[in-house]
Amino acid sequence: xxxxxxxxxxxxxxxxxxxxxxxxxxxxxxxxxxxxxxxxxxxxxxxxxxxxxxxxxxxxxxxxxxxxxxxxxxxxxxxxxxxxxxxxxxxxxxxxxxxxxxxxxxxxxxxxxxxxxxxxxxxxxxxxxxxxx
Numbered sequence: 001x002x003x004x005x006x007x008x009x010x011x012x013x014x015x016x017x018x019x020x021x022x023x024x025x026x027x028x029x030x031x032x033x034x035x036x037x038x039x040x041x042x043x044x045x046x047x048x049x050x051x052x053x054x055x056x057x058x059x060x061x062x063x064x065x066x067x068x069x070x071x072x073x074x075x076x077x078x079x080x081x082x083x084x085x086x087x088x089x090x091x092x093x094x095x096x097x098x099x100x101x102x103x104x105x106x107x108x109x110x111x112x113x114x115x116x117x118x119x120x121x122x123x124x125x126x127x128x129x130x131x132x133x
Contacts, residue, residue: 001071002056005063014076015120022081025068034068035061083109 001017003009023030039056056064071077104111 001064001067004067005056005060011067011070014071016076016078016116017071018078018080020081021079023079025065025072031065031068035064078113 004011004014021034023034025031025034039058039061068077104114
C-alpha cells in the first residue's frame with residue numbers, strides 16, 4: 001500500500017495483496033480501527049506495521065482509504081481472516097506452497113487460491129508442475 005502511495009509501484013501492476021486484516025474499508029468504524037492500528041504509535045501491532053504507515057501524515061489518511069477501497073472493490077485485497085485463518089503477521093513477501101490434490105478437493109477457497117497462484121506463477125520463469133499429486 002505504502003509503495004503505491006509513494007509512487008514506487010503502479011496500482012495497475014498489483015495483482016493481489018494478501019492482508020492480515022478482516023475489515024471493509026467502506027465501513028467507517030472498521031476503517032478507523034485499521035488506520036489507527038497501522039498509523040498510530042504506540043500500537044499493539046507497532047513492531048509489525050508502524051514503520052510502514054507510521055511516518056505518514058494524518059492528511060494522507062484519505063489517500064490510503066481511497067486506495068484501499070479501489071483495491072478492495074476490484075477484488076485485489078485478499079483477507080484470509082475472513083475465511084477463518086488466524087492473524088499471524090508474516091515478514092515474508094512471497095510464499096511458495098504445494099497443496100495436495102485431496103486438500104484442494106476438500107477446500108474450495110484453497111483450490112481457488114491455488115489456481116490464482118498458478119496463474120501468477122505462470123507469468124514468471126517458474127516451471128509449473130500442474131500434475132503434482
